[in-house]
Amino acid sequence: MSLWPELELVLPEVSKPARYIGGEGGMVEPEHHRSKVAWLLAYPDTYEIGLPNQGLQILYEILNERDDAVAERAYAPWVDMEAEMRAAGLPLFSVDTHRRAGDFDVLGFNLSAELIYTNLLNCIDLAGVPVRAENRADADLLIGAGGHCTYNPEPLADFVDFFVLGDGEEAVSDINAVVRDWKRGGKKSRQAVLRELAAVEGVYVPSLYDVAYDGPALVSITPRFADVPAVVQKRTVADLAAWPYPKNQLVPLTEVVHDRLNVEVFRGCTRGCRFCQAGMITRPVRERPAKQVRTMVADGLARSGYDEVALTSLSTADFSGIEEVVSATMDCGAGEVSVSLPSLRVDAFTVGLAAQIQRARRTGLTFAPEAGSWRMRQVINKLIDERDLYGAVESAFSQGWRRMKLYFLTGLPTETDVDTLAIGELARNCVELGRGHTKNPSVTVSLGGFVPKPFTPFQWFGQNTVSELQRKIFLLRDDIKRNRGVQMKWHDPKASMVEGIASRGDRRIGRVIEDVWRQGGTFQEWSEHFDYDRWTQAMARNGLSVDWYVHRHRAEDEVLPWDHLSAGLHKDFLWQDWRDALNEVGLEDCRWTPCYDCGACTGYSIEHIVASATPPAGGSQGTGQVPTGYRPTGAVAVQLAGAGSRASS
């Protein structure tokens, strides 16, 4: 049953063996039974990256609470471990009880980034299952996937049996019921169980759809059967208060990213930043009651022993109870617990809040203005006043911070060199502010190449080429170089290009992903393993054009590879927002202003759940047209730094 005796012989030979042992606080060693569906929940990256994933942890608990399901976890073995496993004939295994993947019924992946797609294929292969869905036998593992990347599942359509769109809390139980009945009936027909899964709301079974092309153009993706939905709708949990998960966050024995207590304070965001897929697909805003947050923080700290808690969301300062919750959290650790707010508006980052959160410990601060010029921020609808940014930076320096990071995107629609160079200007001004408080202030500009995502207003935009992104990066680097105190880091533009292939790719891109994987291209989000040439060669070998997939502007009437899926957002709403972007027109945050019917609430008969009817201190919360001479306050994200050494240089 357990592979542990064999693994024990291999583990002394590999790097960081603790990532394969499980044993975390909160771990479950469930009792498998033929009447229970056995789920192997997998994150197709290393344990250190995958363990903290909140989505998988939530599903792990929900499934293990059921009496007709068990769930364990797996992560992608690092390259040295994979070599040992293949040499010893060891398959992918769970870290909980070290069972082989083949002993489970469902292998379910979380997909959070395009560059991990080849790892998904590798994990399926290590599990002992054919990588292409069409080659699987009736009783083979069902391969499922959820997470933000599944809003364009087409590049993985050939490898994954079913995708889940949206929140998984309720969908996972619906899926479990279908698989349970299939298992109890002896797993007779794979086709039959897939047909039944397709009937579950939020589930997309790609093999049940026909795809038609006309040359390079996609013509249609249509269901092959009348009972299969023509458009698959996402799932949305109406009230986060009903799902206080994870209740027992896993506490790993070895170091992982985000190694702290994480409590989700709300889901969804309506700030309307046009580059941000998460903000579009997770609507509406659903706040967790402040009281429940306090309880989850207090209980979580007591049982985990962590001395840091992150209040997570897409923009935590927008949480109605933020001040109350931060202050209560600081108190419950007797001054020894630090709070990190991974997303915080700059205009709310006051001296007072800075003072509060550094009571225990001062970690890195990241502000994310995203764009250097006011014009550019109007285009992306991130309406932050420079004075707000400077105020936040000043607050941080005045409270003893000496270093901070500013996050920007480059390659945005309508971007000119004036916009790019404005980033340097902002950074220099921040360093100047710091000199008033400390001798050696340091500001690091972190620059990422913009990759357009499905279900955003920018889904029609042609991504900048590698050479254009590189040119802009060097332009800024040269501009910043002479300034003591300003450093710059950037994401490899070649990696952005490859992300672009998968981000808006269609089903034909699957051949490219398989090709790269067969050439040994795993761990592509790790700079030491990323291989750009493998991707461009695989595109060429398969007769596919990078320009067509990545750099081409899409037309309004073009069929997009995700048109048969829905995140609730009306396509004409997104198109209008795209036109508004080009006209530098902003859009208000609808949680505090009247509905403009994007579709995310009205389509599913749900509403925002926001405790406060008015925006928190100061912010104008995104406005429409900005009167001449008036600059509204707005939002930037603040986050605590530290997420490993992945693909950035």
Added chain:
Amino acid sequence: MNPNQAPRTRIRLQYSKAGRIRFTSHRDMARIWERSLRRTGLPVAQTEGFSPRAKLHFGLALATSYESDAEYLDVDFKRGDVAVDEVLEALVGVLPAGIAVSGGAVLAPGTMSLQQAVTCCDWDIELLDVTAGDLVQWVDRVLGATTLVITRERKGQQITDDLAPQVRALEVGEPTSRGVRLLATLGTQPRAARPSELLTALEPVYRPVLVRRTRQWIEQDGARLEPLEVGAAPAQHTLVGVQ
């Protein structure tokens, strides 16, 4: 009052590490102890300054994948009257599976740190793919050698050491269910000799399947004491924790 001058208690704990948790590193263990002690609610002293941490003083590092019956940790408490039993009791149920506290002792002020005080360790090394007879011969050759030159890497440089003075005792032990056992006592000053180095000192080179530290020794004034025995108030072998 300056917190550095407040009355304090320093308590030395002995614990074992076995099972799958043996694949955690020394650094991992430090984090595990910090979290576990926070869960107890005991008044552990904190370092001052920018990034306060619990005042824990770890002994000799145990290599990743080794087991041990004899790991030690000195913990500083904010109060002067913290008792060993109070600490042992508070630790029940908060440590992860595979870590079990076996005793503790209050240290007198000025007690030498574990790293400085410990002079040698006993090791129980399980080997496969070798017969007891061959191992006996290997042991004789090791004990008969005047020098045992090993090379190791340090900061990218190859360094050679003579291991011979560090081999205090060496014998073949009772066989295990799957292999043979080598029992060794290796010196730790000025630098701790490692079982893996011993096994590469002479051909043929052996690869252990399991290594277990069984004792740590402090040799002073001709006596050999275990680290809890130098404490002022030992509460020996109060078995605590879960296995």
